[in-house]
Amino acid sequence: MDKPYNQYGYREPEKEKVQGKVRKRKGLYFVLLLVFLIILAFVVLFYSSLFELEGVELEGLDRIETEEIIRTLRLRRGMNIWEVNTRLIKAHLEDMPLVFSAEVRYRFPRSIVVSIVEKELVALAPYQDKYLELSQDGTLLGIVEGMKEEKPLLTGMDFSQPYIGKVLPVEQNQSFKEILEVLPLMSEEEISILSDFNVSNPLNLVVYTLDGTVIWMGTGDYPEKIRMIPEVLMEIQHREQEPSYIDLRVPHFLSK
Secondary structure (H helix, E strand, O other), X not given: OOOOOOOOHHHHHHXXXXXXXXXXXXXXXXXXXXXXXXXXXXXXXXXXXXXXXXXXXXEOOOOOOHHHHHHHHOOOOOOEHHHOOHHHHHHHHHOOOOEEEEEEEEEXXXXXXXXXXXXXXXXXXXXXXXXXXXXXXXXXXXXXXXXOOOXXXXXXXXXXXXXXXXXXXXXXXXXXXXXXXXXXXXXXXXXHOEEEEEOOOOOOEEEEEOOOOEEEEEOOOHXXXXXXXXXXXXXXXXXXXXXXXXXXXXXXXXXX
């Protein structure tokens, strides 16, 4: 028996298409509403009191005063922790003369942690009746009354109006610049046999041992030349010589 003819049958597929579009539109509206609610919740949470800054934790401070760091941070209690630009603060801290490096991080929900690595003391320089504490890049770290035995002494420099944080003009004296860079690499044993480093002549660093022996170092290759000193002194003792100075400006040494 033939299927009855439905003169309106051609409309059924069109109705299904419409219903499908409606379902998709409702799904899209639901997704948009969900996204809106998530964003709204995030904004409310972002500006809530949960993330109000309550304190700053400082690590690694020795020479630098806490108040100086706080002034540089420019943070205020109660501000939103998300407003803190850690990269900008890090840059400001590392511009401070006594700071070698800095790290700034969040400690959720209400704190900022600031870790400071201060510049290291590598040498002392006499100034009037005191001693200036110098870092590797020539920054004046402090002024002390007595000499610290474990640090080498640099002499032969004139200091004009020294103050803590001042960067000395190391580029104007090649010997001064190079020996400051080398000193942190020296062992305690190497430093222990030397009395002081005279940098008055930019073209010839002069080193004095504890027993008064004078050593001409010239410029450059200081690590290698310093490693040679114990061997040279021992050879001189074997020869039973008392040279007025030892010349290490060339690969082979000449005693005079």
